[in-house]
Amino acid sequence: MSVKIVNLKVNGVDKAFMARPETTLLLALREQLGLMGAKRGCAQGACGSCTVLLDGAPVVSCLVPAATVDGGDVATVEGLADGRRLSDVQQAFIDGFATQCGFCTPGMIMSAEALLARNPDPTADEVNEAISGNVCRCTGYAPIVSAILDAAQRRRERAEGADQEATL
Amino acid sequence: MTLLHGRGFASVNYPTGMNLGGDPSQALVHATTMGGFVVSLSSVDLGQGLKTVVAQCAAETLGIPMENVIVDTADTDTGPHCMGTFASRGTHRVGNAVIMAAREAREVMLQVAADELEVDAGDLETDGTGYVAVKGAAAKRIHISDIALAAHFKQGKTISGRGIFLKERSYPVPETGEMDPDSCQAHACTVAEVEVDDETGVVTVLRLYNTYEIGRALNPAMVAQQVEGGAWMGVSHAIFESTEPYYPASREHGPVDFSEYLMPGPGESPEQTSVILERPASNGPFGAKGIGEMTANAPIPAIANAIFDACGVRLATMPFTPESVLRGLDALRDAA
Amino acid sequence: MPRVNPIDSSFFKDERGPGDFTVIGKTVPRSDALGHVTGRTQFFEDRTFPDLAHLKIHRSPHHHALIDSVDTSEALRVPGVLRVLTHEDVPANWYGVLRLIGIGPDDEVVLAEDRVIYRGEPIVAVVADSEAAALEGASKVKVSYTVLPAVLDVEEAMSPDAPVIKKAGTNYFVYEGHHARRIRFGDVEAGFAQADHVFEWRYSSAPIEHAPTETTGCIVEPKPDGRLLIHSNTQAAFFTLDNTALIINRAPTDLQVKGGTVGGGFGGKVDVMVEPLACIAATLTNRPVKFVYTREEEMQVSSPRAAERIYIKDGVMNDGRIVARKIMLYVDAGAYARHSPYGATKAAAHLPGPYTIPNVYADCHCVYTNRTPSSAMRGFGVTIADFAIESQMDRVARALGMDPLQFRLVNAYRDGDMKAHRKEASGTALIEVIQRAAALVGHDLPAEYQAMSSSTPRGAIA
Numbered sequence: 001m002s003v004k005i006v007n008l009k010v011n012g013v014d015k016a017f018m019a020r021p022e023t024t025l026l027l028a029l030r031e032q033l034g035l036m037g038a039k040r041g042c043a044q045g046a047c048g049s050c051t052v053l054l055d056g057a058p059v060v061s062c063l064v065p066a067a068t069v070d071g072g073d074v075a076t077v078e079g080l081a082d083g084r085r086l087s088d089v090q091q092a093f094i095d096g097f098a099t100q101c102g103f104c105t106p107g108m109i110m111s112a113e114a115l116l117a118r119n120p121d122p123t124a125d126e127v128n129e130a131i132s133g134n135v136c137r138c139t140g141y142a143p144i145v146s147a148i149l150d151a152a153q154r155r156r157e158r159a160e161g162a163d164q165e166a167t168l
Numbered sequence: 169m170t171l172l173h174g175r176g177f178a179s180v181n182y183p184t185g186m187n188l189g190g191d192p193s194q195a196l197v198h199a200t201t202m203g204g205f206v207v208s209l210s211s212v213d214l215g216q217g218l219k220t221v222v223a224q225c226a227a228e229t230l231g232i233p234m235e236n237v238i239v240d241t242a243d244t245d246t247g248p249h250c251m252g253t254f255a256s257r258g259t260h261r262v263g264n265a266v267i268m269a270a271r272e273a274r275e276v277m278l279q280v281a282a283d284e285l286e287v288d289a290g291d292l293e294t295d296g297t298g299y300v301a302v303k304g305a306a307a308k309r310i311h312i313s314d315i316a317l318a319a320h321f322k323q324g325k326t327i328s329g330r331g332i333f334l335k336e337r338s339y340p341v342p343e344t345g346e347m348d349p350d351s352c353q354a355h356a357c358t359v360a361e362v363e364v365d366d367e368t369g370v371v372t373v374l375r376l377y378n379t380y381e382i383g384r385a386l387n388p389a390m391v392a393q394q395v396e397g398g399a400w401m402g403v404s405h406a407i408f409e410s411t412e413p414y415y416p417a418s419r420e421h422g423p424v425d426f427s428e429y430l431m432p433g434p435g436e437s438p439e440q441t442s443v444i445l446e447r448p449a450s451n452g453p454f455g456a457k458g459i460g461e462m463t464a465n466a467p468i469p470a471i472a473n474a475i476f477d478a479c480g481v482r483l484a485t486m487p488f489t490p491e492s493v494l495r496g497l498d499a500l501r502d503a504a
Numbered sequence: 505m506p507r508v509n510p511i512d513s514s515f516f517k518d519e520r521g522p523g524d525f526t527v528i529g530k531t532v533p534r535s536d537a538l539g540h541v542t543g544r545t546q547f548f549e550d551r552t553f554p555d556l557a558h559l560k561i562h563r564s565p566h567h568h569a570l571i572d573s574v575d576t577s578e579a580l581r582v583p584g585v586l587r588v589l590t591h592e593d594v595p596a597n598w599y600g601v602l603r604l605i606g607i608g609p610d611d612e613v614v615l616a617e618d619r620v621i622y623r624g625e626p627i628v629a630v631v632a633d634s635e636a637a638a639l640e641g642a643s644k645v646k647v648s649y650t651v652l653p654a655v656l657d658v659e660e661a662m663s664p665d666a667p668v669i670k671k672a673g674t675n676y677f678v679y680e681g682h683h684a685r686r687i688r689f690g691d692v693e694a695g696f697a698q699a700d701h702v703f704e705w706r707y708s709s710a711p712i713e714h715a716p717t718e719t720t721g722c723i724v725e726p727k728p729d730g731r732l733l734i735h736s737n738t739q740a741a742f743f744t745l746d747n748t749a750l751i752i753n754r755a756p757t758d759l760q761v762k763g764g765t766v767g768g769g770f771g772g773k774v775d776v777m778v779e780p781l782a783c784i785a786a787t788l789t790n791r792p793v794k795f796v797y798t799r800e801e802e803m804q805v806s807s808p809r810a811a812e813r814i815y816i817k818d819g820v821m822n823d824g825r826i827v828a829r830k831i832m833l834y835v836d837a838g839a840y841a842r843h844s845p846y847g848a849t850k851a852a853a854h855l856p857g858p859y860t861i862p863n864v865y866a867d868c869h870c871v872y873t874n875r876t877p878s879s880a881m882r883g884f885g886v887t888i889a890d891f892a893i894e895s896q897m898d899r900v901a902r903a904l905g906m907d908p909l910q911f912r913l914v915n916a917y918r919d920g921d922m923k924a925h926r927k928e929a930s931g932t933a934l935i936e937v938i939q940r941a942a943a944l945v946g947h948d949l950p951a952e953y954q955a956m957s958s959s960t961p962r963g964a965i966a
Contacts, residue, residue, distance in 0.1 A: 037543020101215025189605025252740020
């Protein structure tokens with residue numbers, strides 16, 4: 001059983017940890033790096049509570065062997081806010097009452113961030129598709145879908161505002 | 169293949185609280201030096217928003233801003249007893265306990281303010297801004313942070329209060345079932361509109377229309393969360409869920425994960441339209457009744473009745489799987 | 505923007521009052537939302553300890569069997585395994601969570617002794633340095649069995665020739681000498697005799713899982729003063745504390761429960777399933793111990809919503825009045841009582857639904873079978889009964905050729921009516937929610953039905 005040193009970026013910061021063959025990215029984040037935002041809901045890749053971004057793409061971190069992410073770039077929910085300024089998705093989830101128990105929320109938000117990064121103007125169906133691997137037992141999903149669409153609009157308005165500023 | 173459409177109705181009531189052992193919850197409230205008010209509980213928030221709603225109850229009763237209320241729960245060393253979060257009791261029991269504690273603390277707060285302002289406590293009022301003012305003379309006022317400082321360092325008083333709500337134990341009469349198990353009843357009527365595919369047997373719940381009577385909506389957005397989220401669970405129960413798909417004949421093939429235990433995803437959830445009515449309960453906090461549980465109930469029979477309306481198949485066993493719809497359609501054809 | 509349902513203030517105007525509140529009735533932001541969206545909300549599992557030990561269970565593969573022998577020697581040889589726990593390590597192995605409110609007998613074991621009565625019943629707990637070692641250790645426990653016939657059907661379980669699976673001697677909970685929680689109101693047979701029509705149908709359901717996204721679990725931390733700090737996602741902190749203290753035979757003051765933030769409960773986290781063993785393991789190893797259900801355990805071993813079987817027989821007049829309703833209700837409690845005796849009583853109090861019926865007879869049975877014990881879930885005792893009652897209402901209305909909402913309005917309970925459990929109805933609003941729902945979907949109601957009111961006495965239509 002070999003232990004491997006894994007070097008990676010987490011939320012823009014260089015990190016290193018030791019991974020056994022059975023160590024998942026989820027457990028490395030939680031138990032070795034102290035980042036508790038990604039949750040263990042099933043450890044079977046079927047609930048999405050552990051979703052993080054690996055090189056920009058959403059992954060269920062409970063199924064990713066930590067040893068395979070050497071050199072990778074990981075983004076977790078802890079890295080979204082800039083000081084007290086939340087990301088548009090985070091703020092839209094608060095404003096839209098898209099959280100109840102909150103356990104699925106970090107994974108749901110990371111799936112949404114990944115969607116909006118590649119598709120700034122998604123349809124409701126595209127949002128449904130993007131979060132189809134994230135289980136929520138409380139909300140019935142509708143407030144979550146609304147919040148993600150709201151966040152997309154906020155991002156577009158912000159981008160337009162930045163464009164206007166640039167041309168002035 | 170034909171897509172058959174149907175509409176079904178269901179109307180229900182639901183008890184707030186269920187008491188077979190005496191059903192209490194307690195709350196303590198105290199002021200900090202600068203006018204924060206700590207509500208100490210041992211109650212559990214399952215995600216329904218108890219921490220928020222008890223803060224609203226405390227702020228309203230004390231007459232102070234929400235920002236000044238701190239809710240500290242659930243630690244059995246620091247919070248007084250709560251029976252637990254179940255039976256749609258949280259808002260009702262804990263809300264009442266918090267109101268009682270906040271009233272007691274408010275009395276002290278007003279007395280301290282009265283002594284500072286050299287007026288009668290009975291002449292004082294609050295407006296939720298953080299000031300205590302003399303009625304009819306709004307300029308004569310004192311802020312709660314100054315009241316709290318005076319209580320701590322000048323008057324030597326604890327601005328604090330104790331609250332408990334107890335629904336006393338009811339013993340059912342064994343012969344007749346006579347009992348007094350609950351505190352009030354909330355009500356709902358749901359109309360479901362479904363589509364049944366007569367080739368695959370798949371039932372799609374298109375729309376739900378809900379009317380709820382819930383006493384008082386303490387936080388309307390959180391009421392909507394319960395109504396919408398609970399209805400989704402009802403849809404899920406109705407058409408998908410079971411840990412034993414061959415119940416009761418066989419215990420085999422039980423799902424073990426979310427890829428086998430099916431629930432509607434975000435694209436399969438019905439459109440919902442809801443209206444809230446308020447008939448305040450005399451014993452509820454500001455009239456509120458508990459609605460955490462009941463929101464899953466009415467959709468299930470409304471869907472069953474809508475399936476019958478759509479295709480003539482009466483499904484009397486949950487869940488309403490495609491197989492059961494197809495078997496029902498076959499039986500109708502055989503009988504014809 | 506929050507999704508907010510409109511409040512129709514035209515109903516109960518006088519009772520609603522001026523509503524001149526500052527924060528009540530306002531859409532105040534959720535105080536926990538910031539923590540949820542930033543990942544800072546701390547659930548019980550969101551803490552690490554360098555010396556954390558893990559507890560896993562060896563479970564019964566049989567529905568019903570005698571245990572002939574248990575061999576833990578191989579489990580103990582798994583590297584990393586610290587302890588194995590059997591029933592002999594549990595100070596008060598027999599328990600029942602409702603004993604706190606005086607409901608007995610104590611019918612469940614924390615760890616199996618000489619028999620198992622459901623598939624998945626815990627027999628041995630293995631405590632290890634790592635989760636993997638605990639799982640491997642649990643898989644290495646060897647148990648030999650003599651398999652017994654299983655009872656899996658509620659009505660078969662009630663029959664006199666069924667094998668008795670419970671120590672107490674009956675396959676059902678005994679309510680003060682009765683085999684069911686009874687409701688007896690009026691004379692149901694006279695009601696049927698008087699009725700123009702009698703309808704009887706059967707309804708049933710299968711067990712349903714709570715499926716919270718966070719599985720049931722706890723971490724128990726031995727503190728410097730010898731007390732045990734239980735980080736738990738229980739729905740009821742003191743209920744868990746008191747039951748745990750009784751099972752492990754420690755003073756309640758030796759225990760502290762911290763929680764209050766739960767990743768979904770829905771009733772699934774009110775049984776006291778993980779804390780006692782984790783406390784025993786923490787005491788024996790002097791280490792923090794985590795015991796959290798896997799998703800598979802949550803799905804198949806944790807208590808589901810009970811399956812129910814319900815027979816409803818109605819006597820109905822031509823004008824739509826229900827004059828008699830008899831209900832035989834069977835709750836499949838599975839192998840142990842847990843909260844089910846309470847749920848069956850809650851069902852009884854709910855019958856015959858929100859309708860005023862002069863003659864009601866109900867037997868609500870809490871039946872034991874050789875399956876996973878069921879317990880509380882959202883709508884406990886009521887959800888499946890409502891499915892049955894409201895399906896029945898639809899069928900009877902159709903059989904009479906009546907509009908389904910008018911049929912409900914004719915029978916809807918009102919203030920001052922006596923319910924079947926002999927509590928006078930007050931604060932009722934069934935009529936109004938039906939009227940408002942009809943308006944919502946454009947379902948026309950005749951004027952006399954629109955004029956009905958919960959607060960005016962019945963009789964206008966009848």
